[in-house]
Amino acid sequence: MTSFWRILKFSFQDVSRNIWLSIATITILVLALFSVNVLLTVQALSQNAINAIKDKVNISLYLRPEASEAEILDLKTKLAALPEVREIGYISKVEALDSFRERNKNNPEIFSALRELGKNPLSPSLVISPKDSDQADVLIEQIKKNNNPIIESRDFTDNALLLEKITQVTKKVNEVGFFIIAIFILTSMLVAYNSIKVAIYTHRREVEIMRLVGASNRFIHQPFLFSAVFYALAATIIGVALFFPFLGLLQPYLEVFFLDYQFNIVHYFISNSWLIFGSQFLAMALINVVASSLAIRRYTKV
Amino acid sequence: MITLDHVFKYYNPALLILNDVNLKIEAGEFVSLVGQSGAGKTTLVKILTGEERVSTGQVIVGDWDITDISRREIPYLRRQIGVIFQDFKLLPKKTLWENVAFALEVCGENQDKINRVVSSVMRIVGLEDKRDRYPHEVSGGEQQRAAIARSLVHQPKILLADEPTGNLDSINTNEIIDLLLRINNFGTTVILVTHNREVVNRLKKRVVTIENGSIVSDQKQGKYII
Numbered sequence: 001m002t003s004f005w006r007i008l009k010f011s012f013q014d015v016s017r018n019i020w021l022s023i024a025t026i027t028i029l030v031l032a033l034f035s036v037n038v039l040l041t042v043q044a045l046s047q048n049a050i051n052a053i054k055d056k057v058n059i060s061l062y063l064r065p066e067a068s069e070a071e072i073l074d075l076k077t078k079l080a081a082l083p084e085v086r087e088i089g090y091i092s093k094v095e096a097l098d099s100f101r102e103r104n105k106n107n108p109e110i111f112s113a114l115r116e117l118g119k120n121p122l123s124p125s126l127v128i129s130p131k132d133s134d135q136a137d138v139l140i141e142q143i144k145k146n147n148n149p150i151i152e153s154r155d156f157t158d159n160a161l162l163l164e165k166i167t168q169v170t171k172k173v174n175e176v177g178f179f180i181i182a183i184f185i186l187t188s189m190l191v192a193y194n195s196i197k198v199a200i201y202t203h204r205r206e207v208e209i210m211r212l213v214g215a216s217n218r219f220i221h222q223p224f225l226f227s228a229v230f231y232a233l234a235a236t237i238i239g240v241a242l243f244f245p246f247l248g249l250l251q252p253y254l255e256v257f258f259l260d261y262q263f264n265i266v267h268y269f270i271s272n273s274w275l276i277f278g279s280q281f282l283a284m285a286l287i288n289v290v291a292s293s294l295a296i297r298r299y300t301k302v
Numbered sequence: 303m304i305t306l307d308h309v310f311k312y313y314n315p316a317l318l319i320l321n322d323v324n325l326k327i328e329a330g331e332f333v334s335l336v337g338q339s340g341a342g343k344t345t346l347v348k349i350l351t352g353e354e355r356v357s358t359g360q361v362i363v364g365d366w367d368i369t370d371i372s373r374r375e376i377p378y379l380r381r382q383i384g385v386i387f388q389d390f391k392l393l394p395k396k397t398l399w400e401n402v403a404f405a406l407e408v409c410g411e412n413q414d415k416i417n418r419v420v421s422s423v424m425r426i427v428g429l430e431d432k433r434d435r436y437p438h439e440v441s442g443g444e445q446q447r448a449a450i451a452r453s454l455v456h457q458p459k460i461l462l463a464d465e466p467t468g469n470l471d472s473i474n475t476n477e478i479i480d481l482l483l484r485i486n487n488f489g490t491t492v493i494l495v496t497h498n499r500e501v502v503n504r505l506k507k508r509v510v511t512i513e514n515g516s517i518v519s520d521q522k523q524g525k526y527i528i
Contacts, residue, residue: 003410206404209391212351214380214456215408217373 011226014199029235032184039177046170059128060155067150084139089127096122192291228288236281303329309359321515337512352376384453388468398448399433423451443474499526
């Protein structure tokens with residue numbers, strides 16, 4: 001235990017005696033982590049955008065106005081039996097008219113046109129929600145095959161193009177993001193390697209004397225490895241401290257984008273904070289320790 | 303105690319540093335290793351501390367064959383051999399006490415043992431009253447005494463002194479030599495590497511002379527002959 005505290009003490013001496021180098025190292029690591037977090041944000045947003053759009057996939061069947069209630073319910077039962085269907089909503093002529101009136105309550109011209117017609121011109125309809133949006137195409141094919149004479153028209157809201165575009169953009173962002181992350185990982189390794197090399201140079205006399213008096217390799221190497229882990233820890237903490245205000249600025253724009261869909265990016269990162277930032281710290285510490293080990297192996301020889 | 307058997311050291315075949323060195327030093331001996339600069343004295347010291355390896359031959363320290371010593375074993379060898387140098391190798395930002403204690407701290411000793419051992423070796427070298435001084439606040443002789451104190455903390459069986467008086471005036475030189483003799487009287491084998499004629503002649507102890515990497519003379523109560 002005494003040795004552990006001494007190693008820790010020597011490690012903090014490494015960091016504090018090269019304070020500007022330590023700050024520069026931590027800054028590069030913070031930038032690396034920030035870029036990773038921005039990429040995670042983009043991934044979370046695109047995934048939720050895709051889910052939001054998939055939720056809105058509906059198929060509407062407009063039925064002939066003269067179709068009887070029994071015929072409509074018979075069709076509804078047959079469609080509900082399809083394995084791809086999650087639920088079917090029935091909107092009667094009266095309900096359709098009420099809904100239409102509600103939507104156009106501020107448009108007197110439409111009201112007067114309805115009055116002149118003297119009858120309800122709207123068709124009853126069935127609104128079909130697929131169990132899984134990925135199966136929407138299969139369901140559409142099934143419904144197209146149904147030649148029930150009471151079906152007047154079919155409306156398939158086609159979100160496939162939009163989904164494909166979002167997927168494409170996300171893929172591109174990911175590709176660029178991974179390239180940036182790879183550059184940052186490489187830079188982080190070089191910076192960590194260089195920082196530990198300078199720390200060893202600063203402590204060359206201590207290291208020489210440690211060797212002279214029979215200090216174990218463990219005792220000579222570990223303070224530098226602790227410094228490498230400390231850089232990773234400091235970078236993770238500072239990275240988190242800077243990233244949440246950034247998310248706070250982003251959230252109001254997202255609320256407009258995800259109008260009918262509950263998604264809060266700040267909550268997303270808070271609820272996954274241990275997983276996200278914990279693994280970032282572990283990965284960064286591992287990268288630093290590997291780079292530092294190479295520097296130690298090279299520069300602390302007898 | 304120390305045996306060097308047909309030791310050769312070269313960095314390339316054309317650059318022979320040690321040439322068939324055979325040397326046996328018994329426990330408790332005081333041996334002066336003399337020779338001009340570049341004769342191979344320091345290489346011999348480095349071989350004994352594991353810093354260099356022999357090209358061919360065998361080196362035994364105590365019962366330990368260190369000819370092919372591994373990097374992992376070197377720290378344990380160095381705890382058995384105290385070493386002092388001409389440039390003292392003290393840390394300027396530590397007091398004399400802290401410099402001596404540092405040797406035990408980095409070997410993982412507990413604080414009680416450190417306090418006890420450091421007090422004892424500081425008393426042996428006569429620096430109890432200057433324990434809180436920094437190296438730049440004391441004389442060269444006192445700095446070398448602190449270095450000797452540090453080399454004694456592991457109670458080594460062998461003390462290697464590589465030109466310990468090279469930076470000292472005659473008064474301090476005599477004090478350091480007296481201290482080395484006193485340590486030798488406690489039973490520690492002392493190997494003094496020097497080219498100080500007066501010191502060697504005053505000691506009247508065994509003198510081994512090296513020239514161009516070979517031992518050219520080994521006298522029981524020798525003198526400086528080069």
